[in-house]
Amino acid sequence: MTRVVVTGGSGKLGRAVVREFDAHGYDVVLLDRVPSPDKPEGVAFVRTDLTDYGQVLGAFIGLDDRYDTPVDAVVHLAAIPAPGLVPDVALITNNVKASINVFHAAKAAGIKNVVWASSETLLGIPMGEHQPPYLPVDEEFAVRPQSSYSLGKAVEEEMARHFTRWDPTLKMIGLRFSNVMDETDYPAYPWDEQPEAKIFNLWSYIDSRDGAQAVRKAVESDLTGFEAFIIASPDTVMTTPTIELVERFVPDIPRKSAIDGVSSLLSSDKARELIGYDPQYSWRDGR
Template identity: 85%
Template sequence: MTRVVVTGGSGKLGRAVVREFASSGYDVVLLDRVPSPDLPDGVAFVRTDLTDYGQVLNCLLGVDDRYDRVDAVVHLAAVPAPGQIPDVALITNNVTASINVFHAARAARIQNVVWASSETLLGIPMGEHHPPYIPVDEDFAVRPKSSYSLGKAVEEEMARHFTQWDPQLKMIGLRFSNVMDETDYPAFPWDATPEAKTFNLWSYIDSRDGAQAVRRAVESDLTGFEAFIIASPDTVMDTPTIELADRFLPDVPRNAAIDGVSSLLSSEKARELLGYAPQYSWRDGR
C-alpha cells in the first residue's frame, strides 16, 4: 500500500484530500498542529510543528511504531491567506514549513512531492492590475502582490532548483483557486455584487475536485517541477462570463473563446498532463 503524508490535513482542503486518498486505498498519515474534526478510520494523526525541521524529518523517516516509510508527500499546511498574521510572520511561517518539507523529503529519499501553491501568483488581487490576457494560464511569469503570494513564489523557485539537483524528483505545485465546499454554496451566486469577486476573476475550486487534482498529481509519472492552475470550470456567477469580461476587463486581450459561465482561470494544462476532470459545482444543489 502506498503511504502518503498530508501536512495541513485538518484544514478545509486538507480534509477533502485525506478523504480522497483514504477512500482510494492509500495508507494516509496526517501531520498538523491540531487533529482533524472528521478523521477517517485508519488514518494516523501525528501532531507536528512544521516549522521545526527535526520534527518534519522525523515524520518523513517514520514515527516509532506508527509507520516506517513514506512514499509521497502532500504539503498543504500554511497560513492560508494574507492579513491573518503580520506580513513577515506569515512569509516566515509558510516558507519555513515548505523548505522543511522539501528538504526533509529529499533527505528521506522521497521523490514524489505535491504541494499547495496558489492562484495568487497570477497577480491576485487583480483589481486595477489586469492579467495580460484571458483566460489566464501558466504561461506568463508569476506576479506576487502580497507576503502570502511572495511566499508561494519562493516555494516554486525552491522546487525548481530541487528538481535540478535530482532529475528523478517530481515536485508539483497546484495553484488552487479559492477553495469552497458545500457549506459555502448557500451564498452563491454573487451576481448582486460582482465587484466583490473581481479579485480572482469570479473563480473557485470545489474542495473535492481539489482533492482529486492532488491525487492525480501524486499518481502522475511526471518528473521535474510543474505548476498547474486548479479551478472549477465555471464561475461563482450566473452572469455570462463574457459579459463580466466586457464590463470589468474591456481592454484585456482574449486568447480563447469565452463561453457561458466558464472560468477565466484555465485548468487545461492540468486536464492534459494530470487527467484532472472536475466533477462538482455549486450549481449541483440548486
C-alpha cells in the same frame, strides 16, 4: 499500499484530500498542529510543528510503532492560508520555513514525489495594477505576486525548480488552487448581486473535492521535474455570462481565446492534459 503524508490535513482542503486518499486505498498520515474534526478512522494523526525541521524529518522517516517503512509521497498543504491573517513578515516566514523544511526533509528521506499547494494569487490576483496579461489565464506567463502570501508561493515554486534541477528523478508539482469552497459555502451562491465582491480572482473557485482529486492525480502521475498547474472549477460563481463580466469589469485585458457561457477565466487545461484532472462538482449541483 502507498503511504502518503498530508501536511495541513485538518484544514478545509486538507480534510478533503485526506478523505480522497483514504477512499482510494492509501495509507494516510496526517500532520498538523490540530486534529481533524472528521478524520477517517484508519488515518494516523501526528501533531507536528512544520517550522521545526527535526519534527518534519522525523515524521517522514518513521514514528515508532506507527510506521517504520518508507513514505512514498508528501502532500504539503499546511500554511497560513491568506494575506492579512498575521503580520506580513510573520506570514511569509512561517509559510516558506514550513515549505523549505518539507522539501529538505523529503530529500533527506529519499521521497521523490512531492505535491504542494501553490496559489492562484501568483497569476496577478487580486486584480489590480499587475493584472493578468490576457484572458483566460494560464500558466504561460511569469508569476506576479502582490502580497507576502503570494511572494511566499513564488519562493516555493522557485525552490522546487532548483530541487528538481539538482535531482532530475524528483517530481515536485505546485497546484495553483483557486479559492477553495465546499458545500457549506454554496448557500451564498450565486454572486450576481455583488459581482464586485468576487472580481479579485475573476469570479473563480474550486470545490474542495475536485481539489482533492487534482492532488491525488498529481501524486499518481508519472511526471518528473517541476510543474505548476492551475486548479479551478470550470465554471464561475455567477449565473451572468462570463463575457458580460469581462466587458463590464476588465474590458482592457486582451483575450487569448473565446470565452463562452459561464466558463472560468482560470484555465485548467494543462492539468487536464498532463495529470488527467477532471472536475466533477459545482455549486450549481444542488440548485
